[in-house]
Structure formats: C-alpha cells, structure tokens
Amino acid sequence: MTEPGKLTFEHYELPEPGQGAILAKVIRTNICGSELHIWKGKHPTKKSGVMGHEMVGRIERLGPGVETDSAGEPIGLGDRVVAAYFLTCRKCQFCQQGQFALCANAYAYWVKDAAEAPHFHGSFATHYYIHPDQYVYKVPDNVPDTAAASVNCALTQVYYGLVKGGLRYGETVVLQGAGGLGLNAAAVAKEFGATVIVLDAVASRLDKAKQFGADHVIDIRQVDTPAKRIEAIRDWTGGRFADLALELSGVPDAFSEGIHYIRPGGRYVSIGNVSPGATTLFDPGLLTRKAIQIIPIIRYEPWYLHKALQFLSANMEKYPFADMLDAHFCLEDIGEALDKSANREVTRASIIPGDVQDA
Incomplete structure (x- = not known):
C-alpha cells in the first residue's frame, strides 16, 4: 500500500532467513479488520507498507538453528505453519513484567515498506518472513488451510x-x-x-x-x-x-x-x-x-496461538470453520477484496497468492 486506498505490486528476490528465522510461502491469507482500518486511513501511524497478517504458510526456507516450532514440535521444509504476527522480545519493560501482549517491540517489522529488507513484512505477498522473536506453530494435519488461515489472529x-x-x-x-x-x-x-x-x-x-x-x-x-x-x-x-x-x-x-x-x-x-x-x-x-x-485487549499472549490450534483441531467436525471464508481472491485482485470487505459485502475475504505474474 503506497497510501490508504492505493496499492502497487513490487518484486524482490527471496531472502535467505537468518539465525532462527523462517521464510514461508503464503498458502492463504485473510483480510482482517485491522487491514481495513489501515486501508481506510484510520490507523494512527501506518499509512503505507506491506499489509496482511492472518495467514497460513508452508516452510520454504529455514534459517540456521530452526529445528522445532515454539511448542517444541519438529518442523521442516514443506510443513504448514502459522505465526503470531507480532514480535515478543522478552527483554523490554513490558515483557519483563510478564505483559507479553504489550511488547514494546511487537511491531518492529509490521506493515513496513517493501523496499526495506527482508521485504516480505506482511502476508499480502507470495512469501512471508517469520522473525526469530515471532512464535510459530505447526498446523495439525486435520486442520485444512481454509480454517488454519483464521487462527492468527x-x-x-x-x-x-x-x-x-x-x-x-x-x-x-x-x-x-x-x-x-x-x-x-x-x-x-x-x-x-x-x-x-x-x-x-x-x-x-x-x-x-x-x-x-x-x-x-x-x-x-x-x-x-x-x-x-x-x-x-x-x-x-x-x-x-x-x-x-x-x-x-x-x-x-x-x-x-x-x-x-x-x-x-x-x-x-x-x-x-x-x-x-x-x-x-x-x-x-x-x-x-x-x-x-x-x-x-490488544494482541494476545503468543502461546495462545498454540491453544487456538488445539481448539480448532478438536472441534473441526463440530463447527463449519472451513466454510467461514466466503469470498476468495487472487493476489492481483486484493484491492477489490479490501473494498468488498470494507463495505461488508463479504464476511471474511481470503487471498490465495499463487505465483504472481507481472502485475
């Protein structure tokens, strides 16, 4: 987003993830109310940058030292994961008080301009860069992409x-x-x-x-x-x-x-x-x-992402989580998806990036 209500496509080489980081290919990403606030210019500070945070991705590159998710479960290339969209540094004054949802560095990379490395700051893209201080969890096998995309947030x-x-x-x-x-x-x-x-x-x-x-x-x-x-x-x-x-x-x-x-x-x-x-x-x-x-309530304690995944896995057959997304768009049509969401023409719009052509 170059300014509220305006989008452009930019192309960057995929970064090699650093120590403790992950590069995920975005399988599916949703439009959340937070994006609509930014899109309509109502956010107090974010007026441009790579939007998108509610997503499920597949691990494409692993940084050195990454062998398990944040719950200790082994992960590897090709595994589906979800990540908290914010950082938890565990060092700031709020983290030191146990107020992890208020981490002073939570948005260190959130909705940054694409020109700033590692470029893939949001999930409205083909790929998403997961930093070392982001909690990340493997998606249970019985949870489909359409349901996993809504876990965070x-x-x-x-x-x-x-x-x-x-x-x-x-x-x-x-x-x-x-x-x-x-x-x-x-x-x-x-x-x-x-x-x-x-x-x-x-x-x-x-x-x-x-x-x-x-x-x-x-x-x-x-x-x-x-x-x-x-x-x-x-x-x-x-x-x-x-x-x-x-x-x-x-x-x-x-x-x-x-x-x-x-x-x-x-x-x-x-x-x-x-x-x-x-x-x-x-x-x-x-x-x-x-x-x-x-x-x-602002954000959440990041390990609740794991609790939510477990809840979803246990209740997949009881509630129509997989049917919650009622509109599906390709990445090239994301402007239309944002507008329809803002006008409440759809309940939950979802983006399937695929391989973006020369947009």
Whole structure:
C-alpha cells in the first residue's frame, strides 16, 4: 500500500532467513479488520507498507538453528505453519513484567515498506518472513488451510479475550459483531459452556453465527434501538442480563451501548475498537453503579496461538470453520477484496497468492 486506498505490486528476490528465522510461502491469507482500518486511513501511524497478517504458510526456507516450532514440535521444509504476527522480545519493560501482549517491540517489522529488507513484512505477498522473536506453530494435519488461515489472529484473539474476561461455565456472553471475530468467539464461548447472544446488522452473518453456536441472535436493523436490544437481552436472561460481553464490531457506539447488556459485577471486553480518536458518549456513573469491569485487549499472549490450534483441531467436525471464508481472491485482485470487505459485502475475504505474474 503506497497510501490508504492505493496499492502497487513490487518484486524482490527471496531472502535467505537468518539465525532462527523462517521464510514461508503464503498458502492463504485473510483480510482482517485491522487491514481495513489501515486501508481506510484510520490507523494512527501506518499509512503505507506491506499489509496482511492472518495467514497460513508452508516452510520454504529455514534459517540456521530452526529445528522445532515454539511448542517444541519438529518442523521442516514443506510443513504448514502459522505465526503470531507480532514480535515478543522478552527483554523490554513490558515483557519483563510478564505483559507479553504489550511488547514494546511487537511491531518492529509490521506493515513496513517493501523496499526495506527482508521485504516480505506482511502476508499480502507470495512469501512471508517469520522473525526469530515471532512464535510459530505447526498446523495439525486435520486442520485444512481454509480454517488454519483464521487462527492468527481472529480465533486466537477472541480465545484470549474470553479467557481474560473470565468466562465461566454456565454464564451468558453477548458478542457485538458476527464477522470473523464474532463467529470464532461464538464457537469458543459455546465450548466453554456459555449461553451465547450475538448482535450484527447483516442477516447472513447472523445465520452463520447460529452455525457457530449462537443461542440467540439480534439483527440490529430490525431491533433498531438500544432500548429494544437491551430489553431483548433482559428477556433472554430472565432479567439477569449477561455476565460478559465482547465488543468485536469496531463501532464506538457499540461500546457505550454494551455496558447496558451486562449484569452488576459483570465484565466487558473491548477488542474491536482500535482507532484512537473515534469517540462515543458514555455514562461513567452507570459503569460505577453497576461495578462493571472494563477489560481492553490488544494482541494476545503468543502461546495462545498454540491453544487456538488445539481448539480448532478438536472441534473441526463440530463447527463449519472451513466454510467461514466466503469470498476468495487472487493476489492481483486484493484491492477489490479490501473494498468488498470494507463495505461488508463479504464476511471474511481470503487471498490465495499463487505465483504472481507481472502485475
């Protein structure tokens, strides 16, 4: 991306991975909400560079010293892997406090311009360079590419969010948004033993949410006011309201509305709103009176990527993970894929790079 909304293709020789690094050939990469924020110029700092981070790849070159993945499983040429899209240096002030998701060097190579070596900084490319401080895991054999591509970051992000939100068996969780994050969250919450309520404005997404474990869905175009939605959640919970809610839509007003869904003493996890400066009216007195805990989540502890892979492998036959991607594009058509995703014409667009010709 040369600037928000504009793309160009550039060609570089494949780099030889250094000590502890991996060069992977991109099998499939998805368009995540993070890319859409950058594409629309809403990211506070990233205005150009190689986008893409949610992907599954096949090891093409191994750097010296790489014999296992981050869980100690042997890996070699040709193996499929997924990698955390950020670095975990384990040396900065945050890592030293055990706050690995906040690593000060997390984005040292994220969305860098292609001209800077090793060039392949993002997964919107034929290849992706995995640095030594990126956690990487081998994909289980029973997990197809279409499902593995969403593990980082959608599945892992919401898995981590539900754990940090303290979801317990028998609780009720509300999910604001039924895109890639919301669908994955529905399945994880259901397997945790929760009653799941999902809100969205797109009927096809809500239909999918039911396939991923949602017990109740709310079409916000039909249940068209906050008061009506609050009342619906009150009715479904027998007047108790939800124990936990996750904001996954990226809509600021969803945040101010979401605390009304939650019981006194409940928890509210904010994941979707990642653009500073987008504001909403908020009632802090209600927050205090209800003693609601607000839990903002940025990235995840990188070993949760392995937990998410194990979850996916164990539940492949139970939920239609392989069917979550509903639009497929070649790399040359990635601009169209980004635009359709931004306009919500598709739920989850996926790119299959192949061998790019002279674009």
